[in-house]
Amino acid sequence: GAGVSQTPSNKVTEKGKYVELRCDPISGHTALYWYRQSLGQGPEFLIYFQGTGAADDSGLPNDRFFAVRPEGSVSTLKIQRTERGDSAVYLCASSPTGADSGANVLTFGAGSRLTVL
Amino acid sequence: AQSVTQLDSHVSVSEGTPVLLRCNYSSSYSPSLFWYVQHPNKGLQLLLKYTSAATLVKGINGFEAEFKKSETSFHLTKPSAHMSDAAEYFCVVSPRGAGSYQLTFGKGTKLSVIP
Secondary structure (H helix, E strand, C coil): CCCCEEECCEEEECCCCCEEEEEECCCCCCEEEEEEECCCCCCEEEEEEECCEEEECCCCCCCCEEEECCCCCCEEEEECCCCHHHCEEEEEEEECCCCECCCCCCEECCCEEEEEC | CEEEEECCCEEEEECCCCEEECEEEEECCCCEEEEEEECCCCCCEEEEEECCCCCEEECHHHCEEEEEHHHCEEEEEECCCCHHHCEEEEEEEECCECCCCCCEECCCEEEEEEC
């Protein structure tokens, strides 16, 4: 597609429920990223995919968070047993490659706003 | 390790006056630096980037930023603010090469433009 598409744009759920957030990156981009933006903060790195594999998942806060990218294109961020502290905007981004000797420019989607009641 | 400090959480300017958004960074290597803008309900949009070329970087919509290594600063400026510039601005630092996917964002500066 022309840009990075994220669905849903808004998700309200109850504490303890399971949530999936979807990201459709720019066609041909091999690198895909998830970031989380809490209220009043800048985005924080969660996970980076190069192709189908998670090259770095060091930003995932705990084992309730998991992400997949089975065919190297669309990615799903999965959150189990949601907590109120998980409320944030989850941003997805993609880039042509994951590493660049110059500057690796990420293109971001509009985000999925998650509210856990 | 890397970090970014945006010195003002909120800046308010009158339309037609200059804009200055301040950013200081800390990095143990020669970094790449970026400014992104975020309009409500829109994705983050890249304004400009610094790699290792000219220290004065020109971006979109008349914005520019100057990399000052001695001051570890990367302030964003624009000569004349427009109403459409009202948004949140993020200063970002990353390594180059293999670790360049690890962007570290500042907390953001909200720019208000008064008619």
